[in-house]
Amino acid sequence: MTDLPADLKYTLEHEWLTDGSPATVGITSVAAEALGDIVYLELPAVGETVDAGTVIGEIESTKSVSELFSPVSGTVVEVNTAAVDDPSVVNGDPFGAGWLLKVDVTDVGPLLTAEEYAAHAAG
Amino acid sequence: MSEHEATRRSPLHDEHVALGAALTDFAGWQMPLRYGSDVAEHTAVRTAAGLFDLSHMGELWVTGPGAGDALDRALVGNLTALAPGRARYTMICAPDGGVLDDLVVYRLADDDAGARYLVVANASNVAVVRAALAERFAGRDDVTLADRSFETALVAVQGPRAEEIVVGLVDDASEADAVRALKYYASVPARVVGIDALVARTGYTGEDGFELFVPAEQAPTLWRAILAAGTPLGLVPAGLSARDSLRLEAGMPLYGNELDTTTTPHDAGLGRVVKLDKVDAEGAPLPFVGREPLAARAASAPARTLVGLQGLSRRAARHGYPVVTGSGAVVGTVTSGAPSPTLGHPVAMAYVTPEVSAEGTDLAVDVRGRHEPVRVVPLPFYRRER
Numbered sequence: 001m002t003d004l005p006a007d008l009k010y011t012l013e014h015e016w017l018t019d020g021s022p023a024t025v026g027i028t029s030v031a032a033e034a035l036g037d038i039v040y041l042e043l044p045a046v047g048e049t050v051d052a053g054t055v056i057g058e059i060e061s062t063k064s065v066s067e068l069f070s071p072v073s074g075t076v077v078e079v080n081t082a083a084v085d086d087p088s089v090v091n092g093d094p095f096g097a098g099w100l101l102k103v104d105v106t107d108v109g110p111l112l113t114a115e116e117y118a119a120h121a122a123g
Numbered sequence: 124m125s126e127h128e129a130t131r132r133s134p135l136h137d138e139h140v141a142l143g144a145a146l147t148d149f150a151g152w153q154m155p156l157r158y159g160s161d162v163a164e165h166t167a168v169r170t171a172a173g174l175f176d177l178s179h180m181g182e183l184w185v186t187g188p189g190a191g192d193a194l195d196r197a198l199v200g201n202l203t204a205l206a207p208g209r210a211r212y213t214m215i216c217a218p219d220g221g222v223l224d225d226l227v228v229y230r231l232a233d234d235d236a237g238a239r240y241l242v243v244a245n246a247s248n249v250a251v252v253r254a255a256l257a258e259r260f261a262g263r264d265d266v267t268l269a270d271r272s273f274e275t276a277l278v279a280v281q282g283p284r285a286e287e288i289v290v291g292l293v294d295d296a297s298e299a300d301a302v303r304a305l306k307y308y309a310s311v312p313a314r315v316v317g318i319d320a321l322v323a324r325t326g327y328t329g330e331d332g333f334e335l336f337v338p339a340e341q342a343p344t345l346w347r348a349i350l351a352a353g354t355p356l357g358l359v360p361a362g363l364s365a366r367d368s369l370r371l372e373a374g375m376p377l378y379g380n381e382l383d384t385t386t387t388p389h390d391a392g393l394g395r396v397v398k399l400d401k402v403d404a405e406g407a408p409l410p411f412v413g414r415e416p417l418a419a420r421a422a423s424a425p426a427r428t429l430v431g432l433q434g435l436s437r438r439a440a441r442h443g444y445p446v447v448t449g450s451g452a453v454v455g456t457v458t459s460g461a462p463s464p465t466l467g468h469p470v471a472m473a474y475v476t477p478e479v480s481a482e483g484t485d486l487a488v489d490v491r492g493r494h495e496p497v498r499v500v501p502l503p504f505y506r507r508e509r
Binding site for chain 2: 062
């Protein structure tokens, strides 16, 4: 398993996000490795409102498809169009260039620390 | 016993772990799903070569003076007509004509005890095939059935560089020539890096390539030799994920997806494997298991037919998704689907009603609640240039 950045928060659905607002959201290296090569991302549009814990997109690999859950409630202020154009960056750098969207946060769902998430992902 | 304890490891397990493979449980075996990028593994097979561990496949040996006749009565194909050194794609059906498994049968050179056939079955079906053959051979003393699945390793080298790689590892010059000269669906025994192997020009990727059957304990030596010789030519180890996307592009059926006990060979567009003209020594029609229902099926209009679907949007149809018309009427079910790494758009195979099966018909697939446009196209999706 790749090292999990300690300054990020995590969800049971294998997303990560930054503290504060707007929060940057992505999927973890654990999720990216489990999916295999990601070939298609469907993300919400800028300006769309999202609710914590609901499905806001899809991540499709050659082998499977996975839903993207929003870890926060708020308004989407930016999506990573470079990742939409070339989803392989999500496999290559899930915690960096492979970020997915930025959300103006109004509320936050249940979150885990890196340590808690590592225990969850290992179990 | 828990499921984990029941999972069998390939004789190449330690090689996979050393290569950092992601392992998956497949038909009771722990097998490599991918080593790194499954798309890169897929592309390597199309452009250079891939090395697969297929040791989970079943190897059933059928030997003796009556072996050919016994197989002709047990399977839908004509195996007495198979020349030594050649192989056939065939099926074993239930009495009602449903497919129990699809098989590749290799006939080897006869020995003093009679004919020798190697029946290769899917891992998930080895027990079913073994039991069905044992039942169908019961009372005959001219045929012997032996399951050597666990003592046999199978590795495949597939791709345009496969011949160069495999031929270069054959010890003896005349055997190397024989391997190079192998026709598609033919096999020859050869010593490969000191190992007695059966080398076959068969595969499941749509590329040229070889499958090598070797004693399980010698598989790691062979695996490492192929990796060492092939890596400079672009060969990479490839997992089950790439194997599945490669066979889908090549339009090849997968048991459990396109084939099952509710499906006849004709449903899958493979009626050609059912040899209704088989005859016994007196020239009378040879009874084989499933003959009557399959003869009736061959003579009737099909209720459904297997087609290829090209995705016209980016979201891929997947196994089990409904196929619908523009008005939303359900006309079929997807059996396999994925984004095609070679073609750059989604592809799928599906059973649909005959009225919508014509090439060029525009349909849609219900992809998790949204209708994605697809078009009926001929199979295979991908055919290599020769």
